[in-house]
């Protein structure tokens with residue numbers, strides 16, 4: 003029977019379609035009211051199920067379609083651009099309906115999930131024939147078997163091969179703190195990717211929440227419904243690319259968290275995985291509970307949770323956005339650091355690279371260990387090429403395993419395990435062969451150890467059982483190799499011999515009837531039948547042949563018959579294919595169980611393959627782009643020689659533009675190499691970068707931040723050499739952005755971000771600030787920039803690059819030892835500015851703004867007039883620009899901590915009186931008198947001030 007036939011038939015014969023009126027597709031109360039009113043049994047079933055899943059689109063299985071009704075139908079037809087039809091009436095109104103064919107369910111699910119919908123998949127739990135046995139009007143049993151939400155999908159078609167798919171629970175003990183920016187509030191986060199089993203748990207300060215969400219990039223974030231007060235939280239989640247789902251607060255139960263996690267991992271004690279706080283356990287509980295609910299009790303495959311603790315380079319949300327590590331402001335993926343670095347050959351490798359790029363390390367030993375692995379592969383080109391060629395054919399083992407675990411896997415998932423085991427064997431052999439006589443570096447050894455743990459017999463079992471390229475669906479069979487099972491071969495032979503057997507029948511019937519044109523045929527309605535033309539039908543319709551050839555159908559030109567033996571053979575064929583299918587299902591179940599028993603080892607091997615892909619990709623990148631191994635240690639060095647911007651360099655190369663100009667950046671004890679520059683930049687921890695627009699300041703600032711990120715994630719870097727004393731926090735404020743905090747002006751955003759940097763940066767941090775203060779009046783902006791540099795120099799003491807158009811700031815370099823001026827070199831040629839993109843010691847002599855404007859194509863009348871105005875302004879502006887303006891004498895600019903007097907003023911009389919008061923010692927009456935006194939005093943003070 004062809005598929006369209008099946009669909010059409012099943013759709014129409016379905017006996018229990020909702021035809022009676024419901025009140026409202028979405029409102030539970032209205033739904034219940036309708037149920038009580040006059041719903042038919044089938045409608046009552048629909049409405050009850052819908053009422054239990056009010057916030058999901060209900061996919062209601064009817065034969066070979068998932069049907070949607072009422073508001074769900076309207077929403078889905080719009081989201082999926084499918085036809086909205088109607089079925090039955092409700093209070094005189096049509097019931098809207100639309101449907102999705104079962105065989106295209108994944109595709110439609112993907113589109114709905116991408117648009118942020120949740121889908122409740124309601125299946126028929128019995129055959130309609132079973133239901134009919136209970137009476138003509140009996141309803142087929144149905145129930146929701148799965149809730150599909152953005153953070154809980156496992157199907158290949160619903161997932162991005164190169165991105166993790168985290169479901170993250172956010173929890174804090176004190177309700178009002180969710181969405182806060184309070185540095186003292188602690189929030190626990192538990193993130194699980196059920197498509198791979200990856201699980202990480204940790205806590206962050208309220209002020210770091212947005213940065214952490216961007217790092218995790220969850221598809222779905224669950225929070226206690228009562229706690230979701232703050233719209234900023236919802237915006238932050240959306241900014242990080244996820245959806246917020248509120249869940250009952252009772253799911254955040256720390257007791258249940260410990261218990262459920264132990265049950266999932268099959269351990270009696272969690273201490274081997276780290277110490278989890280009560281809040282972390284509560285977040286874990288919520289994740290496990292939510293997965294349990296959406297998967298209807300099917301257990302996810304989870305790896306032991308990793309604690310996301312301190313040994314990580316902290317990068318806040320604004321810095322992540324400005325550095326465009328894995329996401330560009332434009333939404334373009336190609337302009338990110340990730341895209342510029344990604345040379346992985348597998349989806350799992352790409353995900354691992356992204357995870358490492360989002361979480362660089364701070365432990366020099368761990369970073370060096372990663373670099374050793376890259377160096378090893380770089381030193382052996384043949385090994386590198388062979389490993390990459392081998393890995394290229396590695397399927398996504400990490401994603402196939404959970405699908406099999408959930409019972410949602412298909413034959414291709416079995417083949418994925420088989421092929422991954424093959425790749426693991428070849429990769430291990432390649433690494434081991436290469437290891438003579440010196441041995442492998444620790445990180446590659448760890449890869450080999452994990453790959454070797456796959457049970458040896460599993461690969462053999464899968465190889466002997468599966469055909470080379472199995473079909474997608476388990477239910478269609480045809481994935482088991484011939485020769486694997488004698489029973490299966492016999493059943494298949496009987497099924498496949500049908501043509502031969504029927505041909506034999508046909509020959510005999512021709513002989514018996516003498517009708518040479520008699521044929522045995524098959525269609526979906528009659529099954530097998532004998533067909534003769536009208537002219538030849540007569541003998542078969544009269545005795546004695548009519549005894550044997552029973553009439554079935556008369557057509558315009560043909561008459562159709564059946565015989566007992568034909569029906570018997572048909573039965574045999576049907577049962578043979580059913581038997582073959584059943585045998586294949588059993589084999590599938592056995593193989594899945596075999597894989598399930600080794601799931602832990604296979605999961606570890608999948609992670610090892612992903613890591614190997616990353617090491618090989620980084621080695622490949624380094625070769626291609628001529629990167630250098632950075633030296634990372636606990637010093638305070640920051641010495642990058644011949645540094646390049648990894649993204650801009652590749653973009654220039656691709657466009658055929660002149661090559662990127664490399665630049666040094668040496669903060670701290672070292673200096674620029676040119677002798678004349680050396681004296682002027684030695685010992686400076688902060689560089690003030692000046693230069694005209696378009697000269698390359700932002701590029702230079704960013705490239706040094708990116709080199710730091712790359713070095714600390716364990717990659718070679720775009721430089722001739724790099725020595726970096728490990729950075730604990732990286733702050734980058736380059737260019738204005740107001741995406742993050744809609745409702746705040748660009749200047750406000752800039753100030754909020756600068757405040758965050760000054761409050762959070764430590765001596766070990768790297769701070770990149772571009773044109774702070776430019777969004778306000780010149781003197782305000784200059785003052786803010788000035789004070790910021792002083793604070794960075796005197797209080798924070800971080801290594802910093804500060805680009806500015808305020809030339810007045812360059813005076814600071816003469817006042818303060820730790821500050822040096824550098825500038826982007828330009829030259830003029832026939833009144834046109836030529837950018838040399840080279841950093842040199844010193845300050846820019848002027849800004850060349852008008853030349854740049856001319857380059858940009860401003861009308862020449864405007865350029866000429868601007869020159870005149872500039873001339874006048876410069877003549878009129880006789881204020882000293884050299885710093886001999888007494889600024890350094892002001893307390894504001896002496897770089898002291900605010901507490902030591904910056905903001906102090908004499909206390910007022912009211913304050914003095916308040917400080918002298920001891921509330922516990924006051925009677926109610928005395929307290930009231932004090933309040934009157936205070937009020938009078940405040941009035942007097944106010945008058946005195948005015």
Ligand SMILES: Nc1ncnc2c1ncn2[C@@H]1O[C@H](COP(=O)(O)OP(=O)(O)OP(=O)(O)O)[C@@H](O)[C@H]1O
Nearest residue numbers: 661662663664694695696697698699700701702839
């Ligand atoms: N080192 C370099 N080598 C080659 N080209 C470069 C280099 N640095 C920058 N550029 C090119 O110059 C362009 C402008 O650079 P960038 O945006 O960094 O200038 P800027 O000084 O920050 O300008 P503005 O002050 O207007 O923000 C870049 O897009 C890039 O194409």
